[in-house]
Amino acid sequence: MNIDVVESELNNAQATLAQFSNNITVFGSARTSQDDPLAKIAYQLGKALSDKGFNVLTGAGPGIMQAVNHGAFDGQSKSIGLNIKLPKEQAPNSYLDECLFFEHFFTRKVMLIKFADACIFFPGGFGTADELMEILTLVQTRKGKQIKIFLFGEVFWTPLLTWFDDLKKNRYIDKADLETFTIVNSVEQILTILEAK
Incomplete structure (x- = not known):
């Protein structure tokens, strides 16, 4: 790892992303087909957020990232991608108003979280999973902003919630830690909560 590259990535991203406010970061699988119902919902979410004045940030890849960027790109606000350079190169998707490039996953993750006013998984x-655990830890320990965290799709997240409940029963986490995120099943639920802040 080259520390000079790390410093340059952080400084360049900070300078660019500091120009934008009202940012929502969306995380999700790079493997989801654009024909998948989840991708269609991600597109609707990106468009709805963008039309409501939120800039949308993703990891700039395919799958859910592409779908939500596509929606945001078709909307009224900015579609922003933070792309990771991989040995088998991940080209950024085609629906970005702004694209930043990173050599390191952790610098990219820092910026996706640092400039988010809410995160949707x-x-x-x-x-x-790595990105979710990072932000839950930052919120739990108050090392990061106390932002809204949404987990989209109750059926998918139920096994994780069961594990979280076991953690609470064994006193590895507190009840309050389970109140740092919200399970949602529709774009409308997300918009209602965001607009109520």
Whole structure:
């Protein structure tokens, strides 16, 4: 790891993203087909958020990221991607008003979280789980902003909620830690909560 590259990534991203406010970061699987019902919902979410004046940030990849960026791109606000450079190159999707490039997952994750006024998690794999645990820890320990966290799709997240409940029973987490996020099943639920802040 080159510390100079890390510093440059953080400084460049900070300078660019500081220009934008009212940002919602959306996380989710890169493997979701654009024909999948979840991708269609992600598109609707991106469009609705953008039309309501929220800029939409993602990891700039395919799948859920592409769908939500596409919706935001078709809306009234900015569609922003933070792309990771991989050995098998992940090209950014085509629906971005602004795209930043990162060598490191952790610098990209810092920026996706730091500039978010809320985070929405669609179903995903290890990367999505890593991003969720990071932000839950930051909110729990008050090392990050106390922002709204949404988990989209109750059926998908139920096994995780069961595990969280076991953690609470064993006193590894507190009841209050389970109140840091909201399970949602529709775009309308998200918009209602965001607009009530």
